[in-house]
Amino acid sequence: MASLVIAAHDGAALDPATLNAATAAAAFGGDIDVLVAGGGTAPVAGQAAKIAGVARVRHADDAAYDHLLAEAVAPLVVALAGAYSEILFPANTTGKNLAPRVAALLDVAQISDITEVVSADTFVRPIYAGNAMATVRSRDAIKVITVRGTAFAAAALDGDAAIEPVSAGEGQALSKFLRQELSKSERPELTSARVVVSGGRGMQSSENFHLVEQIADRLGAAVGASRAAVDAGYRPNDFQVGQTGKVVAPELYVAVGISGAIQHLAGMKDSKVIVAINKDEEAPMVQIADYGLVDDLFKALPALAEALDKAGIKPR
Amino acid sequence: MKVLVGVKRVVDYNVKVRVRADGTGVETTNVKMSMNPFDEIAVEEAIRMKEAGTADEIVAVSMGVRQCQETIRTALAMGADRGIHVMTDEELQPLAVAKLFKALVERESPGLVILGKQAIDDDSNQTGQMLAALLGWPQGTFASDIVLTGEGAEVTREVDGGLETVGLAVPAVVTTDLRLNEPRYASLPNIMKAKKKPIDQIAVDELGIDVAPRLETLKVEDPPGRAGGKRVADVEELVDKLRNEAGVI
Ligand SMILES: Cc1cc2nc3c(=O)[nH]c(=O)nc-3n(C[C@H](O)[C@H](O)[C@H](O)COP(=O)(O)OP(=O)(O)OC[C@H]3O[C@@H](n4cnc5c(N)ncnc54)[C@H](O)[C@@H]3O)c2cc1C
Numbered sequence A: 001m002a003s004l005v006i007a008a009h010d011g012a013a014l015d016p017a018t019l020n021a022a023t024a025a026a027a028f029g030g031d032i033d034v035l036v037a038g039g040g041t042a043p044v045a046g047q048a049a050k051i052a053g054v055a056r057v058r059h060a061d062d063a064a065y066d067h068l069l070a071e072a073v074a075p076l077v078v079a080l081a082g083a084y085s086e087i088l089f090p091a092n093t094t095g096k097n098l099a100p101r102v103a104a105l106l107d108v109a110q111i112s113d114i115t116e117v118v119s120a121d122t123f124v125r126p127i128y129a130g131n132a133m134a135t136v137r138s139r140d141a142i143k144v145i146t147v148r149g150t151a152f153a154a155a156a157l158d159g160d161a162a163i164e165p166v167s168a169g170e171g172q173a174l175s176k177f178l179r180q181e182l183s184k185s186e187r188p189e190l191t192s193a194r195v196v197v198s199g200g201r202g203m204q205s206s207e208n209f210h211l212v213e214q215i216a217d218r219l220g221a222a223v224g225a226s227r228a229a230v231d232a233g234y235r236p237n238d239f240q241v242g243q244t245g246k247v248v249a250p251e252l253y254v255a256v257g258i259s260g261a262i263q264h265l266a267g268m269k270d271s272k273v274i275v276a277i278n279k280d281e282e283a284p285m286v287q288i289a290d291y292g293l294v295d296d297l298f299k300a301l302p303a304l305a306e307a308l309d310k311a312g313i314k315p316r
Numbered sequence B: 001m002k003v004l005v006g007v008k009r010v011v012d013y014n015v016k017v018r019v020r021a022d023g024t025g026v027e028t029t030n031v032k033m034s035m036n037p038f039d040e041i042a043v044e045e046a047i048r049m050k051e052a053g054t055a056d057e058i059v060a061v062s063m064g065v066r067q068c069q070e071t072i073r074t075a076l077a078m079g080a081d082r083g084i085h086v087m088t089d090e091e092l093q094p095l096a097v098a099k100l101f102k103a104l105v106e107r108e109s110p111g112l113v114i115l116g117k118q119a120i121d122d123d124s125n126q127t128g129q130m131l132a133a134l135l136g137w138p139q140g141t142f143a144s145d146i147v148l149t150g151e152g153a154e155v156t157r158e159v160d161g162g163l164e165t166v167g168l169a170v171p172a173v174v175t176t177d178l179r180l181n182e183p184r185y186a187s188l189p190n191i192m193k194a195k196k197k198p199i200d201q202i203a204v205d206e207l208g209i210d211v212a213p214r215l216e217t218l219k220v221e222d223p224p225g226r227a228g229g230k231r232v233a234d235v236e237e238l239v240d241k242l243r244n245e246a247g248v249i
C-alpha cells in the first residue's frame, strides 16, 4: 500500500525536514503522497510536488489548518488514513506534536524518531538518550512514525507530482494560535547546516557568544547551544542541541565550553567530525572529539578566528 | 480546580545506561531510579498553581511496578496532595498509559492534566498528545509558560523556530518543557508529612483496559561507537587538520 508524508511548513515554505521523512517513506516501496494543510499554502504544495518520488500532493487549502494545530489537523489525517499503510512525520516539533494525536485517534502505537526502516513493520530507534538502539516491530495495521532527519538523506527536488485538493469535515476548534516569537537569523538552519558551532556554560554570558558567532561566520555555520547555555539565557530555546532539543549531524560540529553530558551528546554524536574546545582535558566532549583543543576558550576563539583568516577562510 | 500530574519512575538521568549482554534491554538492576525530570517540572507547576490559588488539589499518578510508590512519595513531599498508583509488572507503552490516564480522568474530573513532554527512558514524547486525543481535549505541548485565564489557558510552547503561544479551552492536557520552572527540593518536614498523605492503589485490571504492548522489542544494541580522543596543540594545527586531514573546511 501507499505511504503518506505529513509536510511541515510555516505557511510559506516547506520545512526541509519533510524531505528526510520522504526518503524514509521511499524505503517502504509503495506510492508516496504528501499532505500539505493550511490556508494559502499553494506555494508549499508546489514545493512538495517537486519532492522526488512523490506521486500526489494532497492539498487541504483551508485556514482551519493554519499553524498546523494538532486539534484541527489530526482529524484530517485520520480521515485520509484508510488509504495508507504508513503515515510519516518529520521528528521536529510539528511532527512530535501531531503524530501521537493521530496515532491515538487511530488506536495504533506511534514509533518515535526512527533511524532505520528494517522492513515494512520493523524499525530502529534510539532510547535512553541514544545510549541504546532498539529494534521494534509494530503489530498495528497503520504505522504512525516520526522520522529522525539526521538518519535519512534529504530527498531531491526534481519531481513533478500532481496536486489534488482534499477537504475533511469541520475539525475541533479546541485551540487557537495566538502569537509567536521566532528567532531571526541570517545563518543556516541548525538541523540542516553543514557546520555547527555550539557554545555552553563556559561562554559565561550572552555577550560572549559573539566569539562563537565569529567562528560560525567564517565557516558558514549555524550556531547551537547546550541546555545550560539556554537555561542561563545566553541563547533562546530553539538553539538547544540534545536529547530533548534538536538533533544535528553536520559534517563538522565544534563544541565550545560544553562538557559533553549524555543529554548533549545525544543530539550531536553522529556528526562526522567533532571538535572540542575546552579547558578541562577530562571533559567527556574532549574524550569523544576527533580534535580536542585543551585551552581557555577566551584565548582560543579569537586565535582561531585569526588562524582561519590567515588560511583564507574569511567571514561570509 | 483539580490538577492531575503524571510521575513516571525512570532510570536517573545521571546514570550511563548499559545494554544487557543478551540484547533484551538495558541493565536496570542496582541502578538508581528517579522521577522523570520533566515530571518534576509538572509537579512544580501544579504546586505553583495551588500556591496562586488557581488549583485546589494535586493528584500525582504513577503507573508501573510497586516501587512507583516511591516516585509518588517524592511528588507528595514536593507538595502534591494525594497519589494514585496504577500497579502492574507488565511493560506499559504510551498508548496504554494514555488509556489508563483517560480512565482516571473520568473518575477524577480534573480541570488540567500536566505530563512531562518526554520520558527520558523510552524518549517517546507521546503520552500527553495521545491522552488529549482520547479525551477530545486540547493539548499544549512543550510548555515554557502556562497562564490560566478566565476562559481557559494560554500556553507558550518551545517550538523549532522559537516560541509559540496557543489559547486552549479547558479542561486540557499540558506537557512540560525544560524552561517552565525550576522544581523545588522537598524539605525534611514535608518529607515527613508526605508519609501520611494517601496513595490509592489500583490494579491495572480493575480499569478494564487492554494494555498489551503494540510494539514488540526485538533487540536492543549499543549505538555505533566513535574513535575520538585525538588532541591538537594549538589553533594552527586545528585549522590544518580540519582542512587537510578531515577535509571539512
Ligand atoms: C531531562 C534533561 C534533559 C536534558 N536535555 C539536554 C539537552 O537536550 N541538551 C543539553 O545540552 N543538555 C541537556 N541536559 C543537561 C545536561 O545534563 C547538562 O547539564 C548540560 O548539557 C551541561 O551544559 P554545558 O556542557 O554547557 O555545561 P557544563 O557541564 O557546566 O560544562 C561547561 C564546560 O565548559 C568548560 N569551560 C568553562 N570555562 C571555560 C573556558 N574559559 N574555556 C574553555 N572551557 C571552559 C568546562 O570545563 C566544562 O567542561 C538535560 C538534562 C536533563 C535532566
Ligand SMILES: Nc1ncnc2c1ncn2[C@@H]1O[C@H](COP(=O)(O)O)[C@@H](O)[C@H]1O
Binding pocket: B005, B006, B007, B008, B009, B036, B038, B039, B042, B061, B062, B063, B064, B092, B094, B097, B114, B115, B116, B117, B118, B119, B120, B122, B123, B124, B125, B126, B127, B128
Ligand atoms: N508509567 C507512567 N506513569 C506515570 N506517568 C507516565 C508514565 N508513562 C508516561 N507518563 C507521563 O507521560 C509523559 C511522557 O512520556 P512518554 O510519552 O513515554 O515520553 C511522562 O513525562 C509522564 O508525565
